[in-house]
Amino acid sequence: MTEPAPLNGFGPLISFILSISALRDWAKLLIIGSFFETCRRLLATVWSSTIDSFFLTASFEDHDDSYKWMMIWLSKQPSWKNVRNVNISTGERYSGNVPDSEGESDTSGMPKVCYLPALSGSYTLWYKYRWMRITRVSEPIPGWGPNHRDSLNISIFTRNHDILNTILQDAKKAYQDAQGSSITVYISDSANCWRELATRRKRPLDSIILDPGIRELVVEDAQDFLASKKWYAERGIPFRRGYLLYGAPGSGKTSLIHSIAGELELDVYIISLSRSGLDDTGLSELISDLPERCIALMEDIDAALHNSLSREDTPTPPNQTAEFIPSSPRTPTHTTSKVSLSGLLNALDGIGAQEGRILFATTNKYSSLDPALCRPGRMDLHVEFKLASRYQADELFKRFYLPSSPKTPADDDQEPKSNPAQSHLNGSICDGGSTDLIDLGVPDDVADSPPSSPSACSEKSERAALTYTGTRHRGHAPKLSSDQLSALAAQFASAIPEREVSMAALQGYLMSQKSRPSEAAREVSAWLQKELATKKAQNETKS
Structure with missing residues (x-):
């Protein structure tokens, strides 16, 4: 049997194509154009890499605390007074970043005006003899919750990271000074991300009037916990602490938490177990995303998820009557939350639980809570709040x-005339x-x-x-x-x-x-x- 002849029909085809002058010219242009475009991109890459080697660039996302630091720090720079394009805001989020005109305090009750970098605008300034370029951009994001994400990009003409560390330290200090006597309260959104809700003034500890020893017990225990991180690590104990405050409504549970947050300079993260759409996975994400030093607050856990937080109806202890610890009037009959008791327990002390946080839980109905929720390691210290004593x-x-x-002239101006x-x-x-x-x-x-x-x-x-x-x-x-x-x-x-x-x-x-x-x-x-x-x-x- 003879073998078939090899296919050799491509040679004549190529010769025919090259014989067409127009195609030959287009091929030359394609080759030459590709060569020059490759050179251009190569030179642009080399040039960009060379320029970037002399610049240090940092990005700050609006969901991170460092973004707020930088926004307030920028507003306090002397060259910021010469900026010609700004955004105006009256929100409380950056209320500390613009001083009142002529140093006078605002007693009118009107919102303070804040000057923020305009979106998609670039600014240049000098910081410690370093040239900087600042750009604030906003990007749309799909899904529920906020429909955009802001970011701040800063490029510094330096190759030394120490200048960036110095800026971050100065920005953090400026933020702390701007916060002054206030704490920040956070809540979770539908995307299971923490969002700033408001800032609240610190409340003095001596304004919380409780029976002798209760206030000191909780405050000193929390202070000792925050100072014992090394002790926990050496013994392999999870660095977490939980407090269960129970008792009659209006007895000062939430007020004490507010005061402790100010005393320890910790922000408060409110975990709403009855939030619509929240499930076990979302709860675990929220708790794992908590910062290391903060107060996590679960209020009225007897009312939120009443059916899932108790395995069976437990009778009221003999020494506690229904009048002494009344049930919360806010107890829902139906809930859209999907958090189960086991999911809550795993979120509190599971492998993904955040360490360093302080958990406060409040309830008006102590007897309805499951013993597994109240055990040490989850709720380490139980404090009863009773009705008022003499x-x-x-x-x-x-x-x-x-x-x-003493009254000031501003007080006299504000006092209504009779x-x-x-x-x-x-x-x-x-x-x-x-x-x-x-x-x-x-x-x-x-x-x-x-x-x-x-x-x-x-x-x-x-x-x-x-x-x-x-x-x-x-x-x-x-x-x-x-x-x-x-x-x-x-x-x-x-x-x-x-x-x-x-x-x-x-x-x-x-x-x-x-x-x-x-x-x-x-x-x-x-x-x-x-x-x-x-x-x-x-x-x-x-x-």
Whole structure:
């Protein structure tokens, strides 16, 4: 059998193509063009690499704290005053980055104006004899949640990383100075990312009035934990700490957490177990993404996911009645959250749980929590918050009527001016207890006219009492000596029964008597009778 002849038909085809002059010219242009384009790209790459070798470039994403550092730091640079293209913002996120004009403090209550780098704009400035170029860009992102992501790119003409470290240190210090006496609160979005919610002023520890030893117990324990990282590492113990604050509503649980966050200079990350769409995986992601030093807060865990957080209905302990620790009125009947008890337990102390964080959980119904959730390692310290004692009532009264700081001209400008009609209403024509009611539904011409007779005043006061329960407290409380204040506080506290009303209720009553300490001590018994009667009626309705 003879072998087939090899295919040799390509030679004539190529010869035919090359014989066409037009195609021959196009081939030359293609080869020459490809050569020059390759050279151009090569030279551009070499040039870019050469230039980049003299520049240090850093990028900052808006979801990271360093982005806020840099934004505030940029606004404080002297050359920033000459920038011609800026974005204006009145949000609280960068409220510390623009000083008030002429160094005056803003007492009008209007939002502060912030100057931010404009999007897609480039700025140049000098920092310690280094030339810098700053660019802020915004990129759209698909999906739910925020529809864009901002980033800040900074290029520095240097080959030394020390200058970048110096900038970051200065930026962090500028941010801390701008924050001053405030903490930052974060929440999670639908994409399971932490987003800044607001900044809140720090609350002094001495403003939290609890039974002796409770405040010191929690604060000192948290301080010792933060200082014991090496001790935990040497013994192979996970560096985590959990606190369960339980007890009656309005007893100061959340207020204590707020105060501790300010004392320890920690930001607060609120974990809402009842958030729509949150599941076990999302919860684990949120907890694993927590920073090393922070406070994670789970409020009312007895109300959130009530069905999944308890395996069975546990009877109330004998020493705790339903009145002592009432169930939360916010308990949902249906929930869209998909977090299970096992998912919560694994998120708190699983292999992916963040270390260094402090977890605070609050509940009004301690007995409904599963023992697995309350065990050490998850909730290490359980602290009970009871209803108000006489000691707390005494201390609250003293703090409420402490002499205020000296008035400033700005305070005088802000204080509303009184008119003759208000003087009549606050005078001796009507009874002092009822004249402080404000009927906002009365027309201005009637409210501003003085009563013509005691009967008319009585009728108007009765109508206001039927419609409104708030009392007016304009003005300042009289200055009391320490002996007078102590005597009134003792009188006030003696009328308060032990563990019958909450501190929130007492504070609400004192707010209604803001400028009348003597009346507050004298009339508390009448208020207390109404408060206890209302509470009894509510309990009977529930039962």
